[in-house]
Amino acid sequence: MKKNLFFGGIVCIIILVVIGVRLSERQSQVSQKSVATEQISVVTSFYPLFFFAKEIAQEMALVYNITPSGSEPHEYEPTPQDRASIEKSDLLILNGDGLEAWGDSITRNIDPNRMSIIVAGEGLATGTFVEEGKTIVDPHVWLSPVLAEQMVDKITQGFVQADPSNEIVYRSNAEVLKSKLVDLDNMYMQSLSTCKEKNIVTSHSAFGYLAQAYGLTQVPIAGLSPDAEPSAKEIGDIVTFAKENDVKYIFFESLISPKLAQTIAKEVGAQTLVLNPIEGLTDEEVVSGENYFSVMQNNLINLKTALRCNE
Numbered sequence: 001m002k003k004n005l006f007f008g009g010i011v012c013i014i015i016l017v018v019i020g021v022r023l024s025e026r027q028s029q030v031s032q033k034s035v036a037t038e039q040i041s042v043v044t045s046f047y048p049l050f051f052f053a054k055e056i057a058q059e060m061a062l063v064y065n066i067t068p069s070g071s072e073p074h075e076y077e078p079t080p081q082d083r084a085s086i087e088k089s090d091l092l093i094l095n096g097d098g099l100e101a102w103g104d105s106i107t108r109n110i111d112p113n114r115m116s117i118i119v120a121g122e123g124l125a126t127g128t129f130v131e132e133g134k135t136i137v138d139p140h141v142w143l144s145p146v147l148a149e150q151m152v153d154k155i156t157q158g159f160v161q162a163d164p165s166n167e168i169v170y171r172s173n174a175e176v177l178k179s180k181l182v183d184l185d186n187m188y189m190q191s192l193s194t195c196k197e198k199n200i201v202t203s204h205s206a207f208g209y210l211a212q213a214y215g216l217t218q219v220p221i222a223g224l225s226p227d228a229e230p231s232a233k234e235i236g237d238i239v240t241f242a243k244e245n246d247v248k249y250i251f252f253e254s255l256i257s258p259k260l261a262q263t264i265a266k267e268v269g270a271q272t273l274v275l276n277p278i279e280g281l282t283d284e285e286v287v288s289g290e291n292y293f294s295v296m297q298n299n300l301i302n303l304k305t306a307l308r309c310n311e
């Protein structure tokens, strides 16, 4: 009797051990699966970075954009909720070069061991302007498809740092995005190679890198930030320039008032067209499914009209 109890006990222990191993196997499968589908949390400062980050991450990340639709990043001040989202994120993506007035103060207070910070435009910008006696760097790098490709490389590096286990996914999504940017660059190059004119009068000085890439000359109404308003003399100079150079179209933007562009166009006897610096989409643009590529393509259509590239 004692012997049977002894053997029975051993059998019970063996069964329990086997069940235990099975259970722990199943648990580790479950936890591996949940790690693979767990999204990292990413914050971007403004629309083009948001778009690039979403394209690179697809469903691997939850991406929160600081500058809301209808606002432009030069002037935007983050809300307490924005700051809380940054605090909780795994990866923060900024443009840099002074685009986000709040960028420095926020990054100074972040422990770099706790989260990754990518400044996607840093080191790419080469254009400088003197505004109000200060030399400032032109931050509008995303409007050059070639510079945008380099931004995508930097953003991808940020994802790999923040979430190394999914490196292959991020890198392959980034390749798809970069090949679309190569196509966009080729389209611009071909379309703008036959234009009769090369002067673009723009609403603010956002198109310096785009102009440089395709042999155009930008004459901006406002400065590097849309609120850097021109003096009466500067407006007079632009009107004179436009008349002397037979400028037929004055460009305006969707996020800032077209009033100044309309006034200048009236004085010159020119028409107005949109040239969108993609600093943010309006609510209507979001609803109608616009994105970085569709806006860049629409900009190209308007450039071709203004510069008489099809004649």
Ligand SMILES: [Zn+2]
Pocket: 074, 140, 204, 205, 206, 224, 225, 226, 277, 279
């Ligand atoms: Zn701007």
